[in-house]
Amino acid sequence: MASYSFFDLIDEVFKKVKEPLSEREIWDKAKELGVDKKVGSVGKTPWKTISARIYVNMRDNLNSKYVKVGKRPTRFYLREYQEEEIPSEIEKKLESKEQFKKNYKFNERDLHPILVKFINEDQHFKAYSRTIYHEYSLKKQKGENKWIHPDIVGVYFPFEDFDKLTTDVQKSLSVNSIKLYSFELKVNLNFSNLREYYFQAVSNSSWANEGYLVCLEIKDDAELMNELQRLSSAFGIGIIKLNSEVVSQSEIILPARDRSDLDWTTIDRLIGLNENFKKFFIHITEDIKIGKVKSEYDPIKTDDEMDVYLRNKDFGS
Template identity: 35%
Template sequence: MGMTLNDAIIASLDEIKEPTTYMQVYKKIMERNYYDFRGGKTPWSTVSASLGNFIRNRDSRVKRIPQKGGNFTYFLSKYESEISITALEVVDNVSTTAPAQVSGPNQGFDERSLHKLLSSFLKSTGVLSKTIFHEQSNAKDSNQKWIHPDMIGIRFLNLHTQTSQAFLKAINRLGTFELLAYEIKKEIKTDYELKKCFFQAVSNSSWANYGYLVTFELNDVLIDEIKRLNQAFGIGIIRLSSNPFESEIVFPAKYKELDFITIDKLCKINPDFERFVEQVEKYITADSRYISALGTELTNFCDSFFSSETESATYCKQKNIPLDKLLEDNGVF
C-alpha cells in the first residue's frame, strides 16, 4: 500500500524541517513522488485543504503560523524547538471539539491494545513511554492494585547547546526531565466510572510529576465534573483517538514534585519500572560522548509507536478498535 496524502505531507514536512507553505509541501510531494493525485486539476489545493485538516483535527504532529493576507506556514511539532522564537510568537488556537468516532460497541478490543496508540501520541509530543506490566510485580496482594500505572513516560528538557545542558545538570539534574504516569481505560460513560477511574489515576500517579487518565471513549456530559476533579487533584485527561496523532489533552495535568519513597517501592516490586528508572538514570548522567547511543537505547527500550496513520489504521483494524470516521472518509480504509 502506498502513502496516504497525509503521510506524504508528513514526510515532506519532515524533509523541509522549517515553516513552509502548502505550495512548497506540494512541490516536495511531487519531487519525491510520494503520492499520486490521479489527474486532479488543482492538487496543490488538495494539499492546502489537507494541511488545514491537520489543524482542525488537532493532529499533534503539525502546527501552523499565521502570515499576512490570511495565509499560513506549516511545520512539524518535533522541530518547534529549532525554529526561531520570533517566528513562533503567534500560533493559532485550534478547536477542542473531538472528531466523531464510528458508532458501535467497543467490546471487541482489549484495553492493553490502546497502549500503542497512546505511545504514538506521546512520542509526537516529545514523551517516551513504557508499559508497566502489573502481572510481573512481586506484590500480589489486592492492596497493591492501585499503585501501578498502566504506562509511564519521560520528557526531556530540550536545550540546544552542550554548555547549557551541562550547566543545568550541574545545578539540578531533576530539572532536565519530567516523569509522567498514565492510567488507561476503554471508556468512561457514567459519573460512577469517572470517579472510580479518576481516583485510581490519583493513586497510581502519586509519585510522578504529572498524572493522566486516558480513555478511548468519553461521555461529554461528564466534562464539567472532570474539570472540577482536574482543578482539585491535578490529574489530566487525554481522549485517545484511533488516529493517535489526533488524540486530545482535554485537561492538562498539574505539576508536582517526585515522590522518591513511592518510586523506590515501585522499583522493588516491579522489574519493568525498575529497568525504566535504570535506563533514565544512565541517560541523564552520561558523558556527552555517549548521549546519542544511550538515547537510542532508551528509545528502543520504551514502547514502540506508529510513524504514520496508515500503520495505526491497519493496527486498529487488526485489534477491532473502531476507526475515527475521518479516517474512513479520507479513504485510509
C-alpha cells in the first residue's frame, strides 16, 4: 500500500474544505481534520513543505491541478474547483477571509506587562522600561506630534555586568555602555497594516540606539516576511513577536540596527512634550550618578504574577 504523501494531504483538505487556502491554512485545516497524522515525519515547518510541493508541481506541470488564487497572502486551490465556481464566488471567499477580524477582549496596553518582562529578562536587552502615555503629552496643533511618541522606552545599564571599577574607568574615558530602546506595540501585523505600523515605528524610534515594532500576532505568510526583511534592511527597525503563553519564548524575529549616535534634538523635544518621557530621563540620570538601579520603572511581574495575569486576560481567545 502506497504511503500517504503531502500531496494526498493537500488534496484531501481541499476536497473537504472547498475554499482557497494558504500553505499555513492548509496545514491548520489538516490538523483540524486529523489528516496530519497520516503523514509520517513532517519536520518543524510542514506548511513550508506544503508550499514547496505545490510550487514545484505548478512549475513542472503546465496543467497542474493546483492554481494560485489571490495575493498577500498567496492562496492555492484545486483547478477543478476553480473552474466549477464563478470567479465572483472565489473572490467573495477571499474577501471574507481578509475582512474577518477577531473580537479581541484586550487592547494594546494590556500587552505592555508582557513586553516589560521580556525585555528585562532577555539577554539582548536586560532593560528597564517606562510606558509613555500619549495623553500626557502637551497638546499641539493637529498632526504636529503624530508618530513621535513611542509606546514603551527602555534603558540598559551596565552596572550588573561590569565591575564598579570598570564603569568608573568608562566614565573617566567618556565611554558610554548605556543603551536606549524604543518600542512600538501592536496586537496584529498583516499586509493591510504593515507599512503604517512599520513607519510609525521608524518615526517613533529615530532617537534611540535600537527601535522595534512589537506584535502579538504576525500573519504567517512568506510574502509578508520578505517585505519585513526588506524594510528592516532599509530602515533598521527590528521585529519582536510576543508569546502570550510563555513570555520567555517571545523572540526577536528581525534584529534592529544599532545606532551609536542618539538623536538628541528629538530627545529634547520629547522631554519637553511628555512628562513620562521626561521622568524616564530623570531616573536614568539619577541611577547613573549612584551607579545602581534605584529609580522606579515599569513594574516587572514575577513568573507567578504573570501566569495569573495571562489567564485573567485570556490573550488566546
